[in-house]
Amino acid sequence: MKKSCLLLLFIPLLFGACTSKKKIVKTISAFDATNQVYTSHADSLSKVLLTTQAAMLTDSLGRPVTSEFVGTVNFNLRKPNYVIIHYTAQDSVPQTLRTFTLARTQVSAHYVVGKDGRVIHMLNDYMRAWHAGISKWGSVTDMNSCSIGIELDNNGYEPFSQQQISSLLLLLAKLKRDYNIPTANFIGHADIAPGRKPDPGIRFPWEQLAKKGFGYYxxxxxxxxxxxxxxxxxxxxxxxxxxxxxxxxxxxxxxxxxxxxxxxxxxxxxxxxxxxxxxx
Ligand SMILES: [Zn+2]
Structure with a gap:
């Protein structure tokens, strides 16, 4: 084959690579402002961790109880112990990213998994996302405080793609390994909020997850x-x-x-x- 023919063959490839690179840059820069808000909010929360104010207690007559702070040297961060699986009930990943980056919605999740298997990490695992809402499992009433929230891009009326489930399984394996999450503690939003939430719905492959050690079936x-x-x-x-x-x-x-x-x-x-x- 002549060199000129080869070049003609590569032009569409080169052009494709350029446009996808541009697209990625544009996608990331579109969230520059929200990433800055994320960093400054995380920074303000880190200051809470550095507080050394002793608990202020008063007795039944309102008199202060003597208390002081003496820092222990043995501690680390608390770990999530549950994984809550959701569907977004929205039409696309960009729509969900927009929802989770608008302050007025007051909702978020740690991860969003696209139909193509793309995983978007939106919140450090040690932080508390707002995905569970009013919910209860066993005697736990603050599921947001002890769980990782994973949102699957799905409008609620369609099957889950195998690429999406494959990525989910890889993510679940990492979370289970990193935080030693018990098998029983991989559950759905509908489980912890019966009558209020339907997701991840009747089509979700719970049996496939259970076979890998994520939840029971x-x-x-x-x-x-x-x-x-x-x-x-x-x-x-x-x-x-x-x-x-x-x-x-x-x-x-x-x-x-x-x-x-x-x-x-x-x-x-x-x-x-x-x-x-x-x-x-
Ligand atoms: Zn949900």
């Missing part, structure tokens, strides 16, 4: 639940807030049965619940 072979099986107690022991039992049942079915999410337990649902509850 029912076994292939399911033995029937005993006749006196207390389903409400089983749901509570798994972690569900059963103050609204029908909502807890729907959330359980969305995660562990994945056929439909009506607030009624069929015999099959009961058998699955019995199988899952024994893992906790």
């Amino acid at each position: 029912s076994d292939m072979l399911i033995v029937p639940a005993p006749v006196n099986f207390d389903s409400a107690t089983a749901l509570r022991l798994i972690g569900y807030d059963t103050s609204n039992l029908p909502a807890a049942i729907s959330a359980f079915k969305r995660h562990f049965v994945q056929r439909e999410d009506s607030p009624v337990l069929t015999q099959f649902d009961l058998d699955v619940l019995y199988n899952v509850y024994k893992k906790y």
Whole structure:
């Protein structure tokens, strides 16, 4: 092949590389201002960590209790102990990045995973993102304080792409390893906020995650639940807030049965619940 022909072949490649580089630069610079806000906010929070003010206590008569600060030399940072998986319920990653970089929305997550498998890290893992909202799991009522929030780009009505799930699995493996997160503590937003949130929805591949050690799922072979099986107690022991039992049942079915999410337990649902509850 002549040199001129080769050059003609490479021109589109070179042009493509240039435009994608320009696109990346433009994408990053579009967030320059918010990255500056991030840094200054993180800097102000670091000052909280350096505070050496002793706790101010008063007795029942309002008299100050003598207290002082003596710094220990043995400490490190607290670690997240849960991973909460969400879908964005939005139409694109840029839309979600915009939502999470506007102060008025008051919502955020540590990670956003695109349909193409791209992972965007939005908040240091040691910081508290605002993804869980009013929620409860077991006796934990401040899920934001102890969890990592992961948002999957998905409008709620579409399947998850395999590239997206592959990246998610790599991210979960890193988080589990870095923070020693227990297998049971990989759960969905709907699990911790039954009746209020539906995500990551009935299509989310919980079984695929469980096979890799991220959360539990029912076994292939399911033995029937005993006749006196207390389903409400089983749901509570798994972690569900059963103050609204029908909502807890729907959330359980969305995660562990994945056929439909009506607030009624069929015999099959009961058998699955019995199988899952024994893992906790
Ligand atoms: Zn959510």
